Amino acid sequence: MTDKPAKPIDDKQEYTPLAKRFLWADSSSAVERVIFYLSVTCTVLFVLDFIIHRHAYAPGEGIPGFYAVVGFVAFTLIVLGAKQLRRVILRNEHYYSPFSVDAENYPDAGLDKQQYQSSVDDTHDVKREGG
C-alpha cells in the first residue's frame, strides 16, 4: 500500500473504556517497553531451564533451551521460507478470473457497515472500496 491514508482525526474521548486501555499500543515507547518485558521473560524462561529438570521423552528434548531454540529458529525459518514462497506463487487478484472471490469487493447487501466517525472516514473509505 503506497498511498497510506492520512491519519484520521480521532476524538479519543469517544472510545469505549475498554478501547482506551489499549491506546498505549499507538505509542512507540510503550511498545519498546513491551519488547523489553518479553526479552526479560524469555531470559527467565531460558535460565529456568537450567534450574528445573524437565522430563524428556524424545531424544534431544532434555537439552536446556531446546524449546527456546526450536521456537525461535522454526518461527524465523517459517516466515522467511514463506517469504520466498510468495515470490513463486503470488499473482494479482484477477489471476483466475476478473470475477473471482479474491478480486471482488464484499457485496454490501446484507452487510451492516457502520462507521464510528462518519465525518472524515466515509469519503475516504468509499474511494478505497471502489479502487
Add this chain to the structure above:
Amino acid sequence: MQVLGLYNYWVVIILMMAGLYILIARYNLIKKMIGLGVFQTSIFYLYITMGKVQGGTAPILADGIEQYSNPLPHVLILTAIVVGVATTAVALALIVRIYEEFDTIEEDEIKAIESAEQDS
C-alpha cells in the same frame, strides 16, 4: 432336392428381403408402404405354409377324411391381415397429411426441410 422342395419358404424369404430392400432403398413414402406391404405379406405366407399338411385336405369334419390341414394359422393370419390393412390405412392417411404440409412425399426432401426447421 430338399432345397427345391421347400420352395414355399424360398418365396417367403425372397418376398421378405424384397420388402426390406424397398424400405431401405426407396425414399418415396408410398413405395415404402408398398415395401412394408410386401414384407408383411411374406409373413402371411409363412404362417399359411406352416398350416399345410402333406396330403391333407380342408379341415372340414366329414366321413373318410383322416388328414387335414391345421386351421389355426389361417385364423391367426386373418387377424394379422386385418392389422396390416389398418396399418396401411393409417399410413396412407398420414402420407396425405404429410403431402399437404410438406408438398412432397420424398423422405430425403422432407428431411432437408425438417433440418432447416431444427436449426432455426
Add this chain to the structure above:
Amino acid sequence: MSLLAPPFLYLLAAVLIPVLGSRSRALLLLLVPVFGLISLLSYGYGNHLVIPMLGFELTFVRLDKLSQIFGIIFSIAAFLAAIYAWHVDDKIQQMATLVYAGSAIGGVLAGDLITLFLYWEATAVASVFLIWARRTPASYATGMRYLIIQVLSGVLLLAGLLLHYNDTGSIAFDHLGLVSLGTWLIFIGFGIKCAFPLMHNWLQDSYPAATVTGTVVLSAFTTKMAVYALARGYAGTEILIYIGAIMTLFPIFFAEIENDLRRVLAYSLNNQLGFMVVGVGVGTEMALNGTAAHAFCHILYKALLFMSVGAVLYRTGTSKASELGGLYKTMPVTMVCCLVGAASISAFPLFSGFVSKSLILDASVSNGYYIVWFALVVASAGVLSHSGIKIPYFTFFAHDSGKRPAEAPMHMRIAMIITAVLCVFIGVFPGALYALLPFEVDYKPYTVSHVLSQMQLLCFALLAFVFLMRNGLHPPEERGVNLDSDWVYRKLAPGLMPAIVNAIASTVTSAQSSAKDAVVSFTRRVAGISRPGGILSVNWGVNSMVLIVTVMMLIVLLFNFS
C-alpha cells in the same frame, strides 16, 4: 420419540423455516440445538432407531463416547453460530444451516455406512448454499467447485461401501482398516473431506467465499465429521500419521503470506486438522482422546476466530489484512475475543488448545514417532505465527488503516464472549473436557516441565516475530492471490489444451497445423456428433433405421448360429 432424534429434529425444523416469520426463524435456529442436545443426551449408549430400509438394517443413532463428544460439540457449535447469525434474515441460509448441522450430527451418529453416506452427501449439498448465499458470480463459481469435490467424496464413499459390502457382506461402520480396494476408496472419500494434502484446496477456496455467518458454520462441521469418520474407521492406520504431519506443516507457509484473513484461518484449520489426523494415525487410547479433545477445542476457537474476523468483515466490508489495522480503537470487544481465540489456537497455558494439543504430542512421542513429534512442535510455532499473531496483529493493531468501524453488533459480541469464556474455561478446568473423552483419561497437562517448555517455545517464537518485524524481514501484507493446488484445475487444466497445441506447434513446425487441427477437432468432435444434427442425435430417416435393424438382425443371427 424417533422424530426427536437429533438429526431428524434439525431436518424437521428446516422444513418449518419457509413458513415462519423472521424473528421466529432466528429463535428456532437457536432452540433446535438446545433440544437436539437434550435429545442426544437422553439416549443411552448403544444402537437406537434401527430401521430396515433398502433391504438393510440402517442404524440412525449409534451412541458411544466417541460419537457423543462429537454430537455435543456439534450441537454447541450450531447454538453459537445461531446466536452469531441472529441478524440474518435469509431463509436459504437458515435452512441450509439447519440441514447442514443436522446432517453432520446425523453423520457422527450413523451406525452403518449407508446412513453415513446419506448424511455425507446431505452435508455437501446443504453447505454449498451457505456459499451461494453471497449471491455473486464468484461465489457461485466457487460453490460449484466446492460442490463437485464434495460430491466426488460422496461418490467415492458410495463406491467404496459397495465394494466393501461385496467383500464382507457387512455395512457396519466400525473399524475398517486399509485392507481392500473398497476400504481404500472409503479412505480417500474421507480424506477429501478431511482436506488431506493435495485434496485440501476446496477448503481454502470456498470458506472465504461464504457469507459472514456461513463461514462460521462451515468451519465447524464438514472437516470434523471427516475426522470422526477417520477415527471410527481407520484408527491406528500408520499412513495417517505422516499425512497428518504434512498437513500440519505445509499450510503454515501459505497462511503466512495469505492476505485474506478468512483464508488464513482456512489454512490454519487445515493445519489443526493435521494434529487430529496424527492422533487418529497413532491410534492409542491417549491419541484418540487427544483427537477428540482437539476437535472439541478446535471447533470452539476456530469458530471464535472466524466470528471475530467475520465481525470485522461485517463492519468494514473487507477481510484483507492489507486493508485493515488499528481497529482495536473502535472494536475492542471483538479484539479481546480474537486474542482469546489466538491464544487458544497457539496453545498458551490456561487456554483450551494447550490441554488438547499436548495429548496428541505426548501420544506421538510416547509411541516413538520422534520425527513426527518434532514436526508437530515446529508446526506449533507456526500456528503462533499465522493464527496467534498475524490475525489479531494485522487486524487490530499494526499500521492504522484509518477505518473506524463501530463495534460488532450485540448478538455477535454475545456469541463471541460465550465462545471465548468456553475456551478459557476448558483451558483452566480441563477435567470437564476430559470427562467427555472416549477413553479414561489419566493425564495432567499442567506439569511444571510441560508449562515451561510450551512457554519457552511460544515466547521465543514471539521474540523471533519482534526480531523479524524490527529488521523488516517479516513479509508485508500484500493484495494478491497465492497459487495452490487448485491451480491445477482452475488454470492448468483449462489452459492445457492450447498449451499443448502451442508446444507441438513451436517444436514441430511442419506438424503445426495438423496438430492444432487434431486437438481442436477432437474436442469439437465429441460435441459435434452429439449436437442436434450430429450423427448420434440425427433425425433418423426410415431408410437408415431399417438398415440398422437389418444389420442388427444379422449380428444376432451370427451370434445365435455360431
Add this chain to the structure above:
Amino acid sequence: MIADQLPALQIVIPMLAAPLCVLVKRSNACWAIALVANVLVVINAFALLHQVRTDGVIRYALGGWAAPTGIEYYVDTMNAIMLLLVSFISCVTLVFAYTSVKKTVVTGKHYLFYAAWMLCLTGLLGISITGDAFNVFVFLEISSLATYMLLAFGSDRRALTASFRYLIMGSVGASFILIGIGFLYAATGALNMVDLAQRIPDAESQRAVLVAFSFLTIGLMIKAAVFPLHGWLANAYQHAPIAVTAFLAGTATKVSLYVLLRFFFSIFGPNYSFGAMLLNVVLLPAAIVGFLLLSLVAIFQTDLRRMLAYSSVAQIGYIVAAFCLATQSGLTAGIVHIINHGIIKTALFMSVGCIIYRVGHAHIGSLDNLMKKMPLTVTAFIISGLGLIGVPLTVGFISKFSLIGASLERGWWMVGALVLVSSLFAIVYVGRVVEIMVFRSSRTDTPEPTGMREAPMSMLVPMYVLIGISLWFGISGSTTLSVASEAAAALLGGYQ
C-alpha cells in the same frame, strides 16, 4: 362374482370407453368418460395386484374356453405391477391432458383424441395381461396404431413425419415379433405362454426356435427403443402433444420391456436366453453403449423434450443392462427402475408440458430465470431431475443403488462403474438446465414475456401427485423393492 372377472374388466372397460367417446363427440364429456373408465381401471388393477399377492397367480380363460384352445389371461405379480403402473400413469396424464389438449389439439377432434387414448391404453393393458403369445402381437398393434394417431395430433408438422417413421419402425418390429411367434408355433405347436414354456425345452435344438428367438430379440428391441434401434423415439417424443409424450414415456417402452422379460425369462428361461443363446453378448453391449452415449448426447440437446427423450433411451439402457445380469437382484433392479423411471420421466415431461403451455416452446437456451416466473413447475423439474440423476432420497437412488449392487454381486464391476460414469453425465444435463432456469438471469436484450404465470392447477396437481409418489417411494424404498423382488422371483421361477 365380480372379483373373478377382474382380468377381463381390465381390458373391457377402456375398450368400451373408446367407441363411447366416438359416439358422444363432445370434448368435455369424452374426457369425463375416459377419466371415469381410467379410474375404474386403476382401481381394478389395484385389486388385481392385491389378489395376486394374497392368492397367487390368476389364470382367466377368456370366454370360458380353457387354456390350450382359448385365449388365457395370466396375471402374476410382474404383470399386476405393469397393469397398475400403466393404468395409473395413464390416469394421471389424462387429468393433465385436459387443459393442454384444449390448447394444442384442433377443436372438434378432441373426441378422436380421447378415443385413441383409450384404445392405446387397452392395447398396453392387453399386452401386459395376456397369456397368449399371438394375442401379444394383436394388442401390440392395437396400442401402436392408436399411438400413431396420438402422435399425429402434435401441433408441429414434424409430428406427422415422426408418426410415419414410428409407424414403419413399429410395423417392422411387430412383424419381426410375428415371425418369431410363427416359428415358435411351428416348432412347438403352442401359442399359450405356459404351454410354450413347457414345450420349448424339448424343442430347444430345433433351428426354428433359434430363429424365433433372434426375430423376437430384434422386434422387442425396436419396440422398447434399445440403443441402436431407438431412432424413432426422439422425434416422436419431441413433436407429439406433450400429454401424449408424458403418457408414452411412462408406459409404452416399459410395456415392451415387460414383454421382453416375459419372453426371455418366463418362456425361454434365463438358462436358454443367457446361457445357450448368449443374449448378453448382443444385449449388454447395446445397453451399456446406449446409456453412456445417449446420456452424452442428451447433454448437447437444445430442446428440452429431445434431451429427455435421449435420457429415456439411456434409462432403458440401465433397465436392459439390469436384465442382462439374469439374477434375482438384477431383475429386481430392472423392474424397480421400470416403475421408478416411469414415474419420474412422466413427471419430467409434465413439467416440460407446463413450460411449453406457458412459454410456447422448450428451447433450453431461452428458459433463463424461469424459476422466478414458474417456481412450482421448475421445482417439480428439479425434484424429478434429481431423481433422474439418482440423488439419495429420490427413487432414482433406489434404482441405481440396486443396479450397482446387483452388478457387483454378479461380479461385473465395469457395469457398475459405467453406470456411475453415465450418472455423471446425467448430473451435467440436468444441472445445465437447472442452472439456466434457476441461476441465469434474464438477458436484457430479450423482451420480458408479459403475463407469464405459473401453470394452471389442472396441470400442476397431477404432476405433484407423481412427484409425491416418487418421493414416497424414494424414502421408503422397501415398498417397491419388495414387490419388485416378488415379481423377479415369479419370473425366474417360471410358470407353475
